[in-house]
Amino acid sequence: MFSNxxxxxxxxxxxxxxxxxxxxxxxxxxxxxxxxxxxxxIRIDGQVNGLVSTKAKxxxxxxxxxxxxxxxxSADILGKVTGxxxxxxxxxxxxxxxxxGDVYTAHFEMEPSAKFNGRCYMEPEDVAAAAANQKEKHGRxxxxxxxxxxx
Numbered sequence: 606m607f608s609n610x611x612x613x614x615x616x617x618x619x620x621x622x623x624x625x626x627x628x629x630x631x632x633x634x635x636x637x638x639x640x641x642x643x644x645x646x647i648r649i650d651g652q653v654n655g656l657v658s659t660k661a662k663x664x665x666x667x668x669x670x671x672x673x674x675x676x677x678x679s680a681d682i683l684g685k686v687t688g689x690x691x692x693x694x695x696x697x698x699x700x701x702x703x704x705x706g707d708v709y710t711a712h713f714e715m716e717p718s719a720k721f722n723g724r725c726y727m728e729p730e731d732v733a734a735a736a737a738n739q740k741e742k743h744g745r746x747x748x749x750x751x752x753x754x755x756x
Contacts, residue, residue, distance in 0.1 A: 627661075633668050640673075649684070667700060682719075 627645025631637060635651035642658045649657070650666035657663060658676040665671060669684035679694045682702045690696060692710040698719035708725045715721060 631669075633666075665702075 627643070629641075629643050629645060629647040631641075631647070631649045631651045631653060633650040637651070637653045638655065640656040640658070641647065641653060642656070644660055646661045646664070647657065647659050648664040648666060649669040649671060651668075652670045653673065654671075655673045656676070657671060657673065659678070661678055663675055663677045663680045665680070665682045665684040665686060667683045671684075671686045672688060674688045675686060675690045675692070677692055679696070680690065680692050681697045681699060682704060683700045685703045685705075687705045689706050690704065690708045690710070692708070694710075695712040695714065696708060696710040698704060698715040698721060700716065700718060702716075702719040702721075704719075704721045705723060707723045708721070710725070710727060711729070713725060713727065
């Protein structure tokens with residue numbers, strides 16, 4: 606009834622199935638010193654000191670903490686971010702989020718319990734100028750660049 610040939614074929618077929626999306630997770634208790642550049646979604650529940658850049662979505666969990674710039678298509682922030690945030694579409698500050706730094710985005714949403722200290726730019730030319738400025742910095746975190754200049 607069940608032959609070994611069928612089992613082998615089933616196993617080889619399951620190995621060739623590719624995931625439909627790429628999700629990167631920085632878990633709680635993990636600390637990264639340096640830049641993160643990826644193509645897919647990224648969730649940060651640990652600590653990152655550096656630039657975080659993706660063409661997709663960034664989620665900063667309630668325990669997540671980033672000291673550096675964020676560049677992405679959309680972002681949900683529940684934790685702490687200190688740096689410049691550049692979001693092409695929607696930036697959503699949820700829960701007890703704390704953002705210290707300027708924001709460049711097309712759409713901005715914030716729950717009453719979230720805190721935001723900085724300037725918000727929502728004009729398309731401001732967002733485009735910020736992206737051009739970032740390219741001039743060669744992808745280096747502006748927060749890191751300022752700290753280097755002060756030293």
